[in-house]
Amino acid sequence: MAVGIFDSGLGGLTVYDAVSKRMPDLPLVYFGDSAHAPYGVRDADDIYNLTTAAVERLWDAGCDLVILACNTASAAALRRMQESWIPTDKRVLGVFVPLIEALTERQWGDNSPPKEVAVKSVALFATPATVSSRAFQRELAFRAIGVDVEAQACGGVVDAIEDGDMILADALVRSHVDALKRKLPKPDAAILGCTHYPMMEKEFQDALGADVKVFSQANLVAESLENYLERRPEMIGAGTESQFLTTGDPAKVSRGATQFLKRQVTFQKA
Numbered sequence: 001m002a003v004g005i006f007d008s009g010l011g012g013l014t015v016y017d018a019v020s021k022r023m024p025d026l027p028l029v030y031f032g033d034s035a036h037a038p039y040g041v042r043d044a045d046d047i048y049n050l051t052t053a054a055v056e057r058l059w060d061a062g063c064d065l066v067i068l069a070c071n072t073a074s075a076a077a078l079r080r081m082q083e084s085w086i087p088t089d090k091r092v093l094g095v096f097v098p099l100i101e102a103l104t105e106r107q108w109g110d111n112s113p114p115k116e117v118a119v120k121s122v123a124l125f126a127t128p129a130t131v132s133s134r135a136f137q138r139e140l141a142f143r144a145i146g147v148d149v150e151a152q153a154c155g156g157v158v159d160a161i162e163d164g165d166m167i168l169a170d171a172l173v174r175s176h177v178d179a180l181k182r183k184l185p186k187p188d189a190a191i192l193g194c195t196h197y198p199m200m201e202k203e204f205q206d207a208l209g210a211d212v213k214v215f216s217q218a219n220l221v222a223e224s225l226e227n228y229l230e231r232r233p234e235m236i237g238a239g240t241e242s243q244f245l246t247t248g249d250p251a252k253v254s255r256g257a258t259q260f261l262k263r264q265v266t267f268q269k270a
């Protein structure tokens with residue numbers, strides 16, 4: 001057994017990287033559904049079907065706990081999975097809540113009523129499916145009042161990153177930040193609401209300006225996972241085998257992952 005980390009493609013490696021640095025002895029099975037990326041332009045049923053198939057593959061690889069290191073799947077599929085699909089001895093956790101707890105200055109599991117927080121205006125950068133789900137605004141409303149959220153659907157960025165075209169990804173990030181700034185010229189904070197975007201964090205920060213605090217998920221999710229496993233150590237299981245699985249071309253995906261993680265990574269066909 002091990003902990004599973006799922007994404008539509010390479011983006012979840014930002015979470016994988018933070019988790020493996022924080023808990024180097026924890027066996028991790030990474031699943032990237034690159035054959036079907038990007039998810040962000042798909043409808044909710046499609047995202048649900050792809051996500052449940054991937055999570056089943058992670059159950060088969062011996063994971064009892066799976067992190068959806070994909071905001072699009074967390075936004076479009078997780079609630080439906082939790083309502084009726086996940087077996088009682090398994091767990092699936094999303095990536096939204098740790099981020100919103102950080103933004104709203106809350107400790108893990110603080111379910112007190114929503115209150116005023118320091119941040120008053122937030123720019124949300126995410127995929128089209130995440131933006132149209134309004135899941136971020138819904139989770140935020142449980143915890144904070146009086147926060148103005150302006151969302152920008154960042155079409156094309158995930159595709160460019162999956163293709164390794166960082167020049168295109170850079171140009172798209174700048175144009176999406178410009179579009180956001182036309183709607184909300186001076187946000188207090190910006191959320192990178194897609195796990196691919198931390199790969200472009202510097203470009204987002206440059207385009208937004210140094211006075212905008214950029215929140216990205218990888219470290220927040222790793223911290224929250226460590227906290228969860230301290231309370232639920234039985235969810236780790238006894239296994240030791242870490243592996244990288246992809247539905248895409250293993251050679252191409254391995255090249256992209258090796259470049260990002262700056263160490264040799266070898267994906268196998270899922």
Ligand code: DGL
Nearest residue numbers: 011038039040071072195
């Ligand atoms: N990394 C995924 C996310 O966090 C990207 C989704 C996609 O494939 O469009 O939303």
